[in-house]
Amino acid sequence: MMNPVECIRRKRDGGILSRPEMEEFVGAYTRGEIPEYQMSAFLMAVYFNGMDSGETLAFTDIMLRSGDVIDLSSIPGRKVDKHSTGGVGDKVSLILAPMVAACGVPVPMISGRGLGHTGGTLDKLESIPGFRTGLSVGEFRQAVGGIGIALAGQTAEIAPADRKMYALRDVTGTIECLPLIAGSIMSKKLAEGIDALVLDVKAGPGAFMPTEGRAIELARLLVDIGERYGKQTLAFITAMDQPLGLAIGNWLEVAESITCLRGKNIPDLMEVTTVLGGAMVFLGRKAGSIEEGMQQCRSAIWSGKAYEKFLHVVERQGGDVALVRAPLEYRPAPQVVDVSAGRTGWITGFDTKRIGMLAVELGAGRKRIDDAVDPRTGIVLEKKLGDRVRAGDLVARLHLTQGANADLLAVELLSSITISDAPVQVGPRVLAVVDAAGVRPWRTPQVH
Ligand code: URA
Numbered sequence: 001m002m003n004p005v006e007c008i009r010r011k012r013d014g015g016i017l018s019r020p021e022m023e024e025f026v027g028a029y030t031r032g033e034i035p036e037y038q039m040s041a042f043l044m045a046v047y048f049n050g051m052d053s054g055e056t057l058a059f060t061d062i063m064l065r066s067g068d069v070i071d072l073s074s075i076p077g078r079k080v081d082k083h084s085t086g087g088v089g090d091k092v093s094l095i096l097a098p099m100v101a102a103c104g105v106p107v108p109m110i111s112g113r114g115l116g117h118t119g120g121t122l123d124k125l126e127s128i129p130g131f132r133t134g135l136s137v138g139e140f141r142q143a144v145g146g147i148g149i150a151l152a153g154q155t156a157e158i159a160p161a162d163r164k165m166y167a168l169r170d171v172t173g174t175i176e177c178l179p180l181i182a183g184s185i186m187s188k189k190l191a192e193g194i195d196a197l198v199l200d201v202k203a204g205p206g207a208f209m210p211t212e213g214r215a216i217e218l219a220r221l222l223v224d225i226g227e228r229y230g231k232q233t234l235a236f237i238t239a240m241d242q243p244l245g246l247a248i249g250n251w252l253e254v255a256e257s258i259t260c261l262r263g264k265n266i267p268d269l270m271e272v273t274t275v276l277g278g279a280m281v282f283l284g285r286k287a288g289s290i291e292e293g294m295q296q297c298r299s300a301i302w303s304g305k306a307y308e309k310f311l312h313v314v315e316r317q318g319g320d321v322a323l324v325r326a327p328l329e330y331r332p333a334p335q336v337v338d339v340s341a342g343r344t345g346w347i348t349g350f351d352t353k354r355i356g357m358l359a360v361e362l363g364a365g366r367k368r369i370d371d372a373v374d375p376r377t378g379i380v381l382e383k384k385l386g387d388r389v390r391a392g393d394l395v396a397r398l399h400l401t402q403g404a405n406a407d408l409l410a411v412e413l414l415s416s417i418t419i420s421d422a423p424v425q426v427g428p429r430v431l432a433v434v435d436a437a438g439v440r441p442w443r444t445p446q447v448h
Pocket residue numbers: 084085086112115166175180181182184185188
């Protein structure tokens with residue numbers, strides 16, 4: 001019988017755990033036999049001392065086998081999903097999943113909740129009144145077979161060890177750790193019944209991986225695990241040096257996604273969405289290249305098919321379709337406050353992590369495991385990196401709860417945005433692609 005304190009001590013001192021030891025430790029935690037405080041200590045020890053590649057693979061496999069693997073083999077076509085390592089304003093999945101499904105590639109998507117300063121697709125979807133993310137495995141399979149898409153959360157059957165640990169990591173400062181992220185993401189994704197996977201590994205000060213080098217390291221690990229399970233896996237490194245798109249906060253991001261599904265081009269958001277979507281269409285064998293897949297994704301938006309598909313998912317999962325059709329009817333936040341530039345110049349920097357934390361403070365994320373999120377709260381930017389502003393110009397709007405201190409929060413937001421005398425060169429949004437063969441720089445083709 002494994003002694004939990006011994007396992008914690010061994011990881012604390014930089015030792016290695018065997019697969020049976022890890023299996024017992026994680027299994028006992030999942031069954032509620034090891035308390036949260038011991039798992040917290042274990043996670044912190046892993047945070048500081050890491051895991052070797054054997055431990056990481058065993059950890060992922062144990063999390064995967066803590067639940068069921070959904071069998072989608074009776075559904076025709078290659079099933080492809082996407083997962084992001086987490087960003088601020090990252091609402092890509094909401095646009096991408098219906099867009100790719102509209103191209104004929106089945107998308108079985110299991111998402112998570114907000115984590116740390118980053119948002120989660122599940123919280124965003126649940127901001128649509130009535131939308132049910134708690135699908136049973138049977139309902140999930142039927143939705144993928146019926147309309148080619150299901151957007152769900154982890155049920156008790158899907159990687160339950162990760163479900164429990166993910167919520168704990170969120171509130172114990174143990175997120176930013178390569179093997180923990182890899183195990184968390186890949187156990188969920190491998191349980192979905194996919195044939196191939198696209199990963200969005202965010203790099204930059206607003207991401208869990210602060211540099212491109214660290215993001216590439218994580219991407220290689222994720223691709224390696226995916227390929228070992230026989231799933232073709234492509235990872236893109238994308239920039240998180242500013243929030244993606246304009247909105248940060250659950251319903252605000254859904255509303256922005258609806259405008260994009262209806263054809264609005266928010267350039268950074270739609271670039272990342274189209275590249276990842278193009279890769280999914282390619283891996284789904286509906287296009288001969290990523291670039292051709294991107295063209296199909298654009299057509300799915302222009303033709304209205306992606307938007308139609310989104311309406312189908314919302315309807316099928318019990319969401320209020322009328323509100324999706326008329327998003328301005330949504331119950332607004334009690335206070336909406338303008339934030340204006342204090343000086344003239346160019347926007348040269350966003351403290352993206354701080355902005356993500358500010359959104360949490362506003363009610364869009366959680367500080368404790370049992371906190372409720374307020375779907376209406378958040379931030380909508382009016383300016384992005386490289387934009388020119390004059391003193392007094394609107395830079396953002398804060399959507400706040402009744403008692404929130406608007407003046408203080410506005411100062412906090414303004415001090416997270418740098419305005420300088422000289423403009424800045426904004427770098428590419430998609431930096432590199434990683435596959436089984438290695439890392440290549442990526443250059444997004446221009447649309448003609
Ligand atoms: N997304 C996940 O699903 N898990 C992590 O640990 C980080 C991002």
